[in-house]
Amino acid sequence: xxxxxxxxxxxxxxxxxxxxxxxxxxxxxxxxxxxxxxxxxxxxxxxxxxxxxxxxxxxxxxxxxxxxxxxxxxxxxxxxxxxxxxxxxxxxxxxxxxxxxxxxxxxxxxxxxxxxxxxxxxxxxxxxxxxxxxxxxxxxxxxxxxxxxxxxxxxxxxxxxxxxxxxxxxxxxxxxxxxxxxxxxxxxxxxxxxxxxxxxxxxxxxxxxxxxxxxxxxxxxxxxxxxxxxxxxxxxxxxxxxxxxxxxxxxxxxxxxxxxxxxxxxxxxxxxxxxxxx
Numbered sequence: 001x002x003x004x005x006x007x008x009x010x011x012x013x014x015x016x017x018x019x020x021x022x023x024x025x026x027x028x029x030x031x032x033x034x035x036x037x038x039x040x041x042x043x044x045x046x047x048x049x050x051x052x053x054x055x056x057x058x059x060x061x062x063x064x065x066x067x068x069x070x071x072x073x074x075x076x077x078x079x080x081x082x083x084x085x086x087x088x089x090x091x092x093x094x095x096x097x098x099x100x101x102x103x104x105x106x107x108x109x110x111x112x113x114x115x116x117x118x119x120x121x122x123x124x125x126x127x128x129x130x131x132x133x134x135x136x137x138x139x140x141x142x143x144x145x146x147x148x149x150x151x152x153x154x155x156x157x158x159x160x161x162x163x164x165x166x167x168x169x170x171x172x173x174x175x176x177x178x179x180x181x182x183x184x185x186x187x188x189x190x191x192x193x194x195x196x197x198x199x200x201x202x203x204x205x206x207x208x209x210x211x212x213x214x215x216x217x218x219x220x221x222x223x224x225x226x227x228x229x230x231x232x233x234x235x236x237x238x239x240x241x242x243x244x245x246x247x248x249x250x251x252x253x254x255x256x257x258x259x260x261x262x263x264x265x266x267x268x269x270x271x272x273x274x275x276x277x278x
Contacts, residue, residue, distance in 0.1 A: 002087040009226040014065030020106035057094040103214040136162040137190030164197035178214040185236035203229030
């Protein structure tokens with residue numbers, strides 16, 4: 001039998017995460033084997049390809065809240081009946097897939113109540129001149145000349161839209177959404193990074209941006225210690241610390257010590273260069 005276990009700690013009530021578990025499992029099309037008020041046991045459907053080398057994964061999800069009910073730890077225990085590196089890798093990838101889907105469900109599930117910040121930080125409408133390009137970064141409209149310079153320098157086509165950009169770490173995303181990719185850090189683009197750039201509600205701030213649950217869960221997979229609500233800084237090579245304080249460590253060194261690979265969207269923070277926006 002192959003097994004894999006992972007966990008994350010988030011600043012959401014336990015009841016919200018229990019509801020999100022059910023939504024995530026349903027979204028993936030997995031079967032619910034058992035469920036109660038502290039978690040759920042589910043299994044992926046059998047492979048459609050009869051020549052598949054993998055066997056279905058079963059995941060036990062345990063949801064444990066703190067005494068104050070302001071923090072919840074979610075533990076994922078995955079297993080299947082196979083042996084060897086292929087089966088082990090499959091178990092790990094399916095657990096990661098379920099964790100990512102849970103992150104989305106915790107924010108969008110109809111059974112949960114959105115905190116006030118989600119409604120208060122709707123994407124602002126930006127007025128633009130007719131016939132002009134419309135690229136907005138951190139609330140500031142780029143001129144056509146600025147857009148041309150960027151597209152020429154990095155040989156990319158920048159899709160018109162409303163974006164956020166973290167100049168310290170290089171991460172970027174669509175306004176109101178989680179991290180979508182990474183580009184070169186340190187560019188003078190737009191205004192200051194707004195705290196509500198991603199409509200986050202986890203209580204964890206990175207470089208001034210409050211993380212949404214998707215980003216927090218991906219970051220939690222990289223580091224080996226719980227990420228508590230607070231304000232932190234993170235640069236493009238993984239150095240990090242408390243906001244206004246000295247460097248306390250490096251998340252990539254931490255991941256290597258914990259024998260964890262660099263996975264997910266946040267793994268791109270250590271790459272050099274710029275990705276295509278749009």
